[in-house]
Amino acid sequence: MAELDLTGTEQRARAQRPGRLVVLAGPTAVGKGTVAAAIRAEHPDVWMSVSATTRPPRPGEINGVHYLFVSDEEFDQMVAQDQLLEWATVHQVARYGTPRGPVEEALAAGRPALLEIDLQGARQVRDALGRQGDVDALFVFLAPPSWEELVRRLVGRGTETEAERQRRLATAKVELAAEKEFDVTIVNREVSAAADELVALMKFGAPQGATIPPEDQ
Numbered sequence: 001m002a003e004l005d006l007t008g009t010e011q012r013a014r015a016q017r018p019g020r021l022v023v024l025a026g027p028t029a030v031g032k033g034t035v036a037a038a039i040r041a042e043h044p045d046v047w048m049s050v051s052a053t054t055r056p057p058r059p060g061e062i063n064g065v066h067y068l069f070v071s072d073e074e075f076d077q078m079v080a081q082d083q084l085l086e087w088a089t090v091h092q093v094a095r096y097g098t099p100r101g102p103v104e105e106a107l108a109a110g111r112p113a114l115l116e117i118d119l120q121g122a123r124q125v126r127d128a129l130g131r132q133g134d135v136d137a138l139f140v141f142l143a144p145p146s147w148e149e150l151v152r153r154l155v156g157r158g159t160e161t162e163a164e165r166q167r168r169l170a171t172a173k174v175e176l177a178a179e180k181e182f183d184v185t186i187v188n189r190e191v192s193a194a195a196d197e198l199v200a201l202m203k204f205g206a207p208q209g210a211t212i213p214p215e216d217q
């Protein structure tokens, strides 16, 4: 998969433009879903894409709000009809995808739009936009405060077997290495602070406390 090949200056310039389409991704267990939930609760003016998924709803999840819960057949149909901007099988369990129409409508209306998706999806969006060329997009990596903290969040529940823990840690290592493909990193030290940083980035394009890659990277 091709990586973004921007100089530090270009990355700075991109990071400081108001982001219209903002794609949030990051390693497993970093807390993307929690940050997205905080934005939904605390910043209702931000338009967030509602993904389609084949996984069943968890308690409290509402169809059409948290996800569009669809059957395998419905998902197949969405793919066949090119209704998804991107889609991926996540954790080898369920399929998730971003419905294309609502994102295009939000952008056409000049609303900043947020996608919270996995790394595979973020790469697909980047490739799709690369071909399109006319959408102003900002790719944001949500990082853990440290590797130790990510390990703590990954294994903290104590519900996985040792083999599963090792598999997840190996995946997390690979995922962390994807940070350099992104325009900006936000460190998820505290959920509502990370949510505020992301919203500021969407609205004003000014990363408050976000890490911009240095000039010479």
Ligand code: 5GP
Pocket (backbone or CB within 6 Å): 032, 033, 051, 052, 055, 086, 087, 088, 090, 096, 097, 098, 116, 117, 118, 119, 120, 121, 122
């Ligand atoms: P969960 O099932 O815990 O809500 O989400 C599992 C994973 O699916 C998370 O890493 C989340 O970022 C990812 N995800 C949610 N929606 C989408 C989507 O539309 N596309 C892709 N590629 N990943 C998604």
